[in-house]
Amino acid sequence: MTSLILSAQVNERYSASTILKALVDHFGFSDTRTFKQRYLIADRHWQANGGSILFYTGNEGDITWFCNNTGFMWEVAEELKAMLVFAEHRYYGESLPFGEDSFKDSQHLNFLTSEQALADFAELIRHLRRTIPGAGSQPVIAIGGSYGGMLAAWFRMKYPHSVVGALAASAPIWQFEDLVPCGVFMKIVTEDFRKSGPHCAESIRRSWGAINRLSSTGGGLQWLTKALHLCSPLTSGDISYLKDWISETWLNLAMVDYPYEANFLQPLPAWPIKVVCQYLKNPNVSDTVLLQNIFQALNIYYNYSGQAQCLNISQTTTSSLGSMGWSYQVSIIISLSSTGSLLSCTEMVMPFCTNGVDDMFETYQWDLEKFSDDCFSQWGVKPRPHWITTLYGGKNISSHSNIIFSNGDLDPWSGGGVTKDITDTLVAINIPGGAHHLDLRASTAFDPSAVLLSRLLEVKHMKKWIADFYKDARRQS
Amino acid sequence: MTSLILSAQVNERYSASTILKALVDHFGFSDTRTFKQRYLIADRHWQANGGSILFYTGNEGDITWFCNNTGFMWEVAEELKAMLVFAEHRYYGESLPFGEDSFKDSQHLNFLTSEQALADFAELIRHLRRTIPGAGSQPVIAIGGSYGGMLAAWFRMKYPHSVVGALAASAPIWQFEDLVPCGVFMKIVTEDFRKSGPHCAESIRRSWGAINRLSSTGGGLQWLTKALHLCSPLTSGDISYLKDWISETWLNLAMVDYPYEANFLQPLPAWPIKVVCQYLKNPNVSDTVLLQNIFQALNIYYNYSGQAQCLNISQTTTSSLGSMGWSYQVSIIISLSSTGSLLSCTEMVMPFCTNGVDDMFETYQWDLEKFSDDCFSQWGVKPRPHWITTLYGGKNISSHSNIIFSNGDLDPWSGGGVTKDITDTLVAINIPGGAHHLDLRASTAFDPSAVLLSRLLEVKHMKKWIADFYKDARRQS
Numbered sequence: 001m002t003s004l005i006l007s008a009q010v011n012e013r014y015s016a017s018t019i020l021k022a023l024v025d026h027f028g029f030s031d032t033r034t035f036k037q038r039y040l041i042a043d044r045h046w047q048a049n050g051g052s053i054l055f056y057t058g059n060e061g062d063i064t065w066f067c068n069n070t071g072f073m074w075e076v077a078e079e080l081k082a083m084l085v086f087a088e089h090r091y092y093g094e095s096l097p098f099g100e101d102s103f104k105d106s107q108h109l110n111f112l113t114s115e116q117a118l119a120d121f122a123e124l125i126r127h128l129r130r131t132i133p134g135a136g137s138q139p140v141i142a143i144g145g146s147y148g149g150m151l152a153a154w155f156r157m158k159y160p161h162s163v164v165g166a167l168a169a170s171a172p173i174w175q176f177e178d179l180v181p182c183g184v185f186m187k188i189v190t191e192d193f194r195k196s197g198p199h200c201a202e203s204i205r206r207s208w209g210a211i212n213r214l215s216s217t218g219g220g221l222q223w224l225t226k227a228l229h230l231c232s233p234l235t236s237g238d239i240s241y242l243k244d245w246i247s248e249t250w251l252n253l254a255m256v257d258y259p260y261e262a263n264f265l266q267p268l269p270a271w272p273i274k275v276v277c278q279y280l281k282n283p284n285v286s287d288t289v290l291l292q293n294i295f296q297a298l299n300i301y302y303n304y305s306g307q308a309q310c311l312n313i314s315q316t317t318t319s320s321l322g323s324m325g326w327s328y329q330v331s332i333i334i335s336l337s338s339t340g341s342l343l344s345c346t347e348m349v350m351p352f353c354t355n356g357v358d359d360m361f362e363t364y365q366w367d368l369e370k371f372s373d374d375c376f377s378q379w380g381v382k383p384r385p386h387w388i389t390t391l392y393g394g395k396n397i398s399s400h401s402n403i404i405f406s407n408g409d410l411d412p413w414s415g416g417g418v419t420k421d422i423t424d425t426l427v428a429i430n431i432p433g434g435a436h437h438l439d440l441r442a443s444t445a446f447d448p449s450a451v452l453l454s455r456l457l458e459v460k461h462m463k464k465w466i467a468d469f470y471k472d473a474r475r476q477s
Numbered sequence: 478m479t480s481l482i483l484s485a486q487v488n489e490r491y492s493a494s495t496i497l498k499a500l501v502d503h504f505g506f507s508d509t510r511t512f513k514q515r516y517l518i519a520d521r522h523w524q525a526n527g528g529s530i531l532f533y534t535g536n537e538g539d540i541t542w543f544c545n546n547t548g549f550m551w552e553v554a555e556e557l558k559a560m561l562v563f564a565e566h567r568y569y570g571e572s573l574p575f576g577e578d579s580f581k582d583s584q585h586l587n588f589l590t591s592e593q594a595l596a597d598f599a600e601l602i603r604h605l606r607r608t609i610p611g612a613g614s615q616p617v618i619a620i621g622g623s624y625g626g627m628l629a630a631w632f633r634m635k636y637p638h639s640v641v642g643a644l645a646a647s648a649p650i651w652q653f654e655d656l657v658p659c660g661v662f663m664k665i666v667t668e669d670f671r672k673s674g675p676h677c678a679e680s681i682r683r684s685w686g687a688i689n690r691l692s693s694t695g696g697g698l699q700w701l702t703k704a705l706h707l708c709s710p711l712t713s714g715d716i717s718y719l720k721d722w723i724s725e726t727w728l729n730l731a732m733v734d735y736p737y738e739a740n741f742l743q744p745l746p747a748w749p750i751k752v753v754c755q756y757l758k759n760p761n762v763s764d765t766v767l768l769q770n771i772f773q774a775l776n777i778y779y780n781y782s783g784q785a786q787c788l789n790i791s792q793t794t795t796s797s798l799g800s801m802g803w804s805y806q807v808s809i810i811i812s813l814s815s816t817g818s819l820l821s822c823t824e825m826v827m828p829f830c831t832n833g834v835d836d837m838f839e840t841y842q843w844d845l846e847k848f849s850d851d852c853f854s855q856w857g858v859k860p861r862p863h864w865i866t867t868l869y870g871g872k873n874i875s876s877h878s879n880i881i882f883s884n885g886d887l888d889p890w891s892g893g894g895v896t897k898d899i900t901d902t903l904v905a906i907n908i909p910g911g912a913h914h915l916d917l918r919a920s921t922a923f924d925p926s927a928v929l930l931s932r933l934l935e936v937k938h939m940k941k942w943i944a945d946f947y948k949d950a951r952r953q954s
Contacts, residue, residue, distance in 0.1 A: 027504045027592050029823040029858040030583035106507035115504050122867050158635060160877070161870030346506040381506040390599050393638030398949075400637070401876055472875075 016041045024097050024111050026119035035097040042084040048134030051081035052466050055140050059148030063088035071442020089117050106380040122159045139469035142166040145437035157400045165402030165465040169437035175350045175416025176388045182353035182366045184415030189254040190359040192410050197277025205360040207294050210287035215239045228295050231310035245313040249301050254412050255436040260446040267304045276300050345375035349385035401425040408434020429454045493518045501574050501588050503596035512574040519561040525611030528558035529943050532617050536625030540565035548919020566594050583857040599636045616946035619643040622914035631869050634877045642879030642942040646914035652827045652893025653865045659830035659843050661892030666731040667836040669887050674754025682837040684771050687764035692716045705772050708787035722790040726778050731889045732913040737923040744782045753777050822852035826862035878902040885911020906931045
């Protein structure tokens with residue numbers, strides 16, 4: 001009954017993994033290079049007459065991974081007589097514009113933007129509608145989660161002629177500039193831990209000081225290396241990375257705090273934060289006991305399968321997520337220490353901060369200038385923090401239509417999401433007890449009723465978009 | 478009472494000609510070059526409290542020329558308490574991304590696209606709203622004519638958060654792919670001549686055969702050179718260019734068939750086609766008499782001022798129109814002969830054709846392949862004829878709102894325009910007796926009542942958009 005089993009089934013279900021020759025640059029005419037964009041198609045339930053097309057707007061990773069983690073689409077296919085299409089995002093999975101050279105330098109990375117990705121999707125939909133008999137006269141609905149949810153929403157905004165509507169799950173389209181407070185994300189992470197066990201958040205809050213004290217001596221560093229079962233010996237220069245890595249672990253746990261065993265970022269038990277918090281009940285212990293407890297907690301995340309020999313502070317998520325491209329485009333790796341910075345070096349500049357009071361982390365102030373300098377030294381590019389809002393409208397999006405914004409209240413990304421209806425057709429669906437795009441995952445017996453309800457609502461909206469499409473088509477013919 | 482006089486007044490009226498540092502490439506991050514984008518501002522009637530901003534989306538030419546030929550904006554400024562902004566389109570006027578090198582090759586021309594131009598406008602509006610006290614809380618309305626009208630409409634479609642609405646005058650947004658019949662443009666040109674004098678269109682239809690016959694001998698070429706007062710002696714290789722040039726003259730006359738003396742493409746009398754047709758009453762004359770009559774007709778267009786010593790077949794319009802960039806981007810120079818081709822070599826691929834039956838021209842079949850090859854040999858680029866419809870939606874635009882499409886029935890571009898209401902807020906205004914964006918020109922005592930009415934309607938719509946904006950703002954505060 002876990003999604004792992006379902007994933008295996010899903011994997012066998014898509015009828016074709018296909019390639020479209022896509023332009024490297026849609027927005028100029030001097031560069032005529034093309035690359036192979038991959039997409040997956042499943043048409044078992046599709047009806048050429050009166051059906052629909054559900055189009056997953058691929059995000060930062062191998063598309064088969066998203067295909068296997070979006071059970072919702074598979075489950076509604078029959079009801080909507082839908083063809084399923086999963087489009088891989090350029091620079092991820094097998095859709096590398098320049099093969100191994102794709103991440104070589106800023107020249108090669110120049111075409112890694114959300115605009116180019118949306119143009120890829122528009123060209124792919126055009127191609128499908130022209131080449132698959134029957135598809136040309138059917139409505140297409142964009143579906144995506146997380147960054148893919150942002151793409152789904154933006155796709156409906158920018159190409160409303162390509163898709164009749166969009167389901168944007170856990171899409172933090174407002175996590176830019178000053179649209180939401182920079183501290184909201186880590187505040188939600190903290191809240192998840194606070195609610196999942198007594199003194200859990202407080203134990204984590206105290207752990208930073210304990211690490212700082214222990215790491216101030218050579219012996220302490222040796223002790224920490226051993227106590228945390230790290231693969232490489234810690235040096236004093238590693239401490240900020242260590243704290244970033246631990247912070248990111250808590251953050252990832254908040255994203256995947258699902259009510260059942262799952263393997264999204266890592267294999268994890270049901271309600272993993274509750275499990276983690278069993279080890280973090282007592283903040284009033286010595287530094288060494290506290291850190292031993294922290295290890296037990298981390299070990300849930302990194303070693304639920306029991307296979308890990310040691311913990312590696314340079315890795316936090318599954319390798320299916322394309323971290324190279326993502327850290328150029330944006331990053332979910334939030335570095336809270338003074339030496340670190342968010343690796344969102346082009347358009348996806350998401351300001352984050354912590355104050356240690358409203359959240360359980362060390363204080364981290366958002367410093368755009370430093371951030372920009374770091375980007376330049378790493379990638380040779382400077383971010384343009386206002387571009388996304390200039391391009392996609394920020395909070396001023398009420399003229400658009402047919403977008404569902406769904407958010408779970410456990411998900412820290414909900415802080416940058418749309419959680420209130422904007423108009424009758426730009427609607428928010430909030431899922432109490434839901435983590436990161438829980439609604440897009442395959443249903444299980446452990447789903448909270450709120451997510452069952454939200455899936456019903458989502459299908460209801462999609463059916464209306466489809467019905468409206470066919471009504472308009474009949475009127476015009 | 479001519480627009481020439483008004484233009485001079487207008488020229489003195491704008492309070493500032495200003496420069497914004499604009500990015501050469503909005504859609505990538507490796508190229509950080511900038512260029513100086515020019516814009517003009519007039520704020521005499523602007524009210525910082527409760528006013529509005531009318532934003533001219535500059536098209537293919539020097540922005541002062543459009544500023545001087547858009548009297549409508551100057552006339553409604555007081556009523557709308559409006560600031561007027563005229564933004565120059567990149568690669569035209571003084572807004573050259575690479576100075577003299579801008580047109581050097583396809584690498585330098587790579588950033589000449591409608592998408593980059595729209596992004597320039599979005600950044601400029603953002604800049605104005607942030608730097609002019611009061612502007613940030615005001616509604617902006619996009620206004621443009623012809624290609625500028627297409628940009629105004631597309632700007633509202635793609636950046637509805639930047640502008641509350643758009644007035645798209647004489648904007649042939651459907652003159653792409655097979656959205657309208659390729660012959661519609663020249664059919665309207667022909668209709669204008671047919672209605673403007675007896676046998677006028679028939680005389681022109683017969684002139685092509687007369688030219689072909691006369692040009693078949695050396696003596697005939699000499700005679701033609703003299704009869705048409707050409708600046709350079711004709712050779713047999715020039716004949717197709719000669720016919721293109723004459724065709725384009727008729728086409729331009731159809732665009733500027735205004736009810737009063739004007740200087741848009743050339744200085745011309747009121748109702749210039751009527752004047753031209755006075756010389757073309759009799760098609761049943763000898764070839765030489767017919768061509769002498771054709772010269773009289775051409776001479777109205779090229780020598781109304783009486784200054785021209787001879788006629789130059791390589792020039793048809795004022796030099797204020799940036800023909801270099803335009804022939805890369807698109808071209809209004811329609812070559813109907815077998816050797817010529819439309820110079821729309823990137824995104825603005827507008828199929829044109831003639832059949833000599835529904836129109837008064839020699840037969841010309843649209844040949845995309847040949848056209849594409851010609852583009853490649855001239856500019857080193859291949860056009861992408863479907864891109865504009867993929868990007869902007871073709872006829873599937875009903876989800877957008879607040880766009881006025883105005884068209885005059887004399888204007889050949891109305892054939893590719895929106896001449897029927899699409900929804901309550903995507904409205905068509907048709908102007909019987911109107912030529913190319915007559916409604917945007919300054920009013921005169923000779924305006925047909927239809928254009929007076931359409932201007933009133935346009936203002937009514939704009940006032941509603943402005944009122945709705947302020948109503949929403951009050952509700953949100």
